[in-house]
Amino acid sequence: MVVDVIAIVTTTIILGSIYGLVAIGMSLIYGILRVLDMSQGSMVMVGSFVAWAALVLAQVNPLIALAAAFGVTFILGVLTQLVSVQPLVGRASIDFEMVTFITTFAVAMVLVNVALEIFGPRQRNVPPLLAGQVSIYQGVSLPYQSIAMVCVSLGLMLVFAAFLSKSRYGLAIRAVAQDANAARLMGVPIKRLFPLTMGLASALAGVAGVFLGATYFAYPQAGDLPLLEALIVVIFGGLGSLPGTVYAAYLVGLIQSIIEVTVGLTWTLPILYAVIVAILIIRPQGLMGKRSEARL
Amino acid sequence: MRSITRTIPVDGTGWILIAILLGLLVVFPMAYTDPYILSLMTTGFILLVLNSSWNFLLGVGGVWNFGQLAIYAIGGYGAGLLMIHTPLPPLLDIILGGVFAAAVAIALAFPTLRLYGIYTSLLTFSFAEIVQFAILNDNSGFTGGPFGLPNVSGLFPTTLSDLWTTRAYYWTALTAAALTVIGLAVIVHSRLGLALQVIRDAPTYAAARGISPLKYRVIAFGIGGFVAGIAGGLYVSNNGTIQPTVMGLTPMSIDVTMLVVGGLGTAFGPVVGTALLIVIDSVLSTYPGVEFTILGVVLLVIVVFVPGGLVGEITRQRRRLATWLAEGDADG
Numbered sequence: 001m002v003v004d005v006i007a008i009v010t011t012t013i014i015l016g017s018i019y020g021l022v023a024i025g026m027s028l029i030y031g032i033l034r035v036l037d038m039s040q041g042s043m044v045m046v047g048s049f050v051a052w053a054a055l056v057l058a059q060v061n062p063l064i065a066l067a068a069a070f071g072v073t074f075i076l077g078v079l080t081q082l083v084s085v086q087p088l089v090g091r092a093s094i095d096f097e098m099v100t101f102i103t104t105f106a107v108a109m110v111l112v113n114v115a116l117e118i119f120g121p122r123q124r125n126v127p128p129l130l131a132g133q134v135s136i137y138q139g140v141s142l143p144y145q146s147i148a149m150v151c152v153s154l155g156l157m158l159v160f161a162a163f164l165s166k167s168r169y170g171l172a173i174r175a176v177a178q179d180a181n182a183a184r185l186m187g188v189p190i191k192r193l194f195p196l197t198m199g200l201a202s203a204l205a206g207v208a209g210v211f212l213g214a215t216y217f218a219y220p221q222a223g224d225l226p227l228l229e230a231l232i233v234v235i236f237g238g239l240g241s242l243p244g245t246v247y248a249a250y251l252v253g254l255i256q257s258i259i260e261v262t263v264g265l266t267w268t269l270p271i272l273y274a275v276i277v278a279i280l281i282i283r284p285q286g287l288m289g290k291r292s293e294a295r296l
Numbered sequence: 297m298r299s300i301t302r303t304i305p306v307d308g309t310g311w312i313l314i315a316i317l318l319g320l321l322v323v324f325p326m327a328y329t330d331p332y333i334l335s336l337m338t339t340g341f342i343l344l345v346l347n348s349s350w351n352f353l354l355g356v357g358g359v360w361n362f363g364q365l366a367i368y369a370i371g372g373y374g375a376g377l378l379m380i381h382t383p384l385p386p387l388l389d390i391i392l393g394g395v396f397a398a399a400v401a402i403a404l405a406f407p408t409l410r411l412y413g414i415y416t417s418l419l420t421f422s423f424a425e426i427v428q429f430a431i432l433n434d435n436s437g438f439t440g441g442p443f444g445l446p447n448v449s450g451l452f453p454t455t456l457s458d459l460w461t462t463r464a465y466y467w468t469a470l471t472a473a474a475l476t477v478i479g480l481a482v483i484v485h486s487r488l489g490l491a492l493q494v495i496r497d498a499p500t501y502a503a504a505r506g507i508s509p510l511k512y513r514v515i516a517f518g519i520g521g522f523v524a525g526i527a528g529g530l531y532v533s534n535n536g537t538i539q540p541t542v543m544g545l546t547p548m549s550i551d552v553t554m555l556v557v558g559g560l561g562t563a564f565g566p567v568v569g570t571a572l573l574i575v576i577d578s579v580l581s582t583y584p585g586v587e588f589t590i591l592g593v594v595l596l597v598i599v600v601f602v603p604g605g606l607v608g609e610i611t612r613q614r615r616r617l618a619t620w621l622a623e624g625d626a627d628g
Binding site: 276 | 360410411414415418421422426429433435545552553556585586587588589591592593595603
C-alpha cells in the first residue's frame, strides 16, 4: 500500500512535469495567437532526434545536447510560425482557428516525414542524460534521469513564468494575450512577437523531447503520444491559461498514475479520456479557461 | 472557412454532365480490366464516401469533428465482426455497421455540444486517438489488436471469378459513392442543410429563430456517422480485413488534404480532392516519406493561397467571369 502511494506520487511528479513542459507551450500559443499548434508533437520528436544525434553521433556533453535541442526547435518553431500562421494573421473571411489547426498539422506532417526520410522508421536509443538511480522505498527506485527531467522541467517553467511576468517581452506577450488590438495600438511589435512566442513554446517541447527520447526512443512518430497527452492537458486546464495548464498537467499525471497502479497500463488512456469528457461536460471551458472561449 | 461559397449550383447542363460521367464510370470496368487500376478506383470511391461524410460535418455543419476516421473504423469493425460471427447477409452487416457507427457518433455529439470551436476538435481528435489506442492494445482477440480483423468474408460468393469480383466491388463502391455525394448535396440544400449552415455562420441568429443547435448537431453527427460507417463496412468487405492503421494521423492527413484541396464545404470538393489525391498517392506510394512531405507542402500552399480549394476557386472564377460578362452587357 505504502509502496503504491509512493509509486503514485513519484509517477505523478514525473509525468506532470513533462506534460506541463509540452502543454505550457501549446496553451501559451493559443492564448496569444489563437492557434492550436499541432506541430508541437513533432517538436518533441525533433528534440529526441537532436539529443540522439548529439549524444550518440557527436558524443557531446548532455548540457550541450539540451541546448542544441532548445536551439533547433526554437528555430523550427519560428519558421513554422512564419510559414503556417503569419500569412493568415488578420486575413478576412477565414475561420482562423480552424485554418491554422490544419496548417500546423501540415507542418507536423512535413516534419515527421522528413524525419522518416532522414532517419528511417527505426527506433533509436537515446542514452540517459544522467546514468544510475536512487532507491527511495522498497522496490521503488528513481532514476537520476527522471530527477533531472523534473528539475529541468520545473526550472524551465519557473524561468518561463519569470520571463512572462518580469521581462519587457513577457509583458508584451501577456498584453497581446489580453487584447491583441490594444497591444498593437500601444506599440507592441506583434509581427515580431508572434514568431518569438511560437519559437519559445516549440523549444520547451524540444527540451521535453530530449528527456522523453531518453525514457522511450527517438523515432519519427515519437511526437504523437506526447501531442495527444498535451492536448488532453490543455483542454482540461483551459486553453490560454498557464496556471490552469500547470495544475492540469499534474492532475492528469495523478489520474494517470493512479490508473496505472490500480487498473494497469492498457486502459490508462481510455479511462483518462472518460474522466476528461466527464469534466468537460460539467465545465466546458476547462479548469481555468475563460468563459468567453466556451460560448455556446 | 465561413465566407467560402459552399456549393456549385447544378443546373440542367450540370446534371447532364454528371449523368455522362457516371455512365462512363459504370461501363469503365467492362472496357478496362487492369485489376490494379480497378481496385485503386474502388478504394477511391470508398474514401469518397468517407470524405463526403466528413465534409458534411466539417464543411457544411461547421462542426470541428476530427474523430470521423474513428467512426469510420468503428463502422468497419462493426460490420466485419458481424460478418465473422453472424450468418446475416453481408449487405445487411454493412448497414448495421453504419447504424452502429451512427450511434457512436451521436454519443460523441453530446459532450461536444457544449463546447466551442477548437475544444470540439480537441475532444473529437483525442476520441479518435483513444479508439485507435484501445484497439491496438486489445489482447483479447476480439478485434485482433494491431494485426486487425482477419479473414472477413466478402460481399460476393467465392465462386465468382476474380475479375467479376473486382468489378462487383467497383460497382458497389461506385453506387455508394454516387448515392452519398448526391444524397448529401440534396440534404445540404434542404431545410436541414440550411439550418446547419445557419448554426455554423450565425449561431446567435439561429438560436433566436428557434433553430435548436442540439437537435441539428445530433442529426448531423448521426447522418455523418452513418455514412462514414457504411464506408468502413465497404472497406472491410472489399479488403477482407481492417486494421487500426485505417485511423490515426497518417490516414487523417491524406483525408484532410483531399478535403482541403478539393474545397471544404463544397458539394463536389471531396470528389475532386479524392480523385486528385488518389492519383498522386498511387504515383508516390513507393516513397512514403517523400509522399507525405509533398502532401504536407501541398496542404500548406492550398490553405494559404487557395483557401476555397480547387472547387471553391473555380466557382469564384466562374462568378467573376459571369459578373464581368454582365458588366459588359450593361455597357454595351
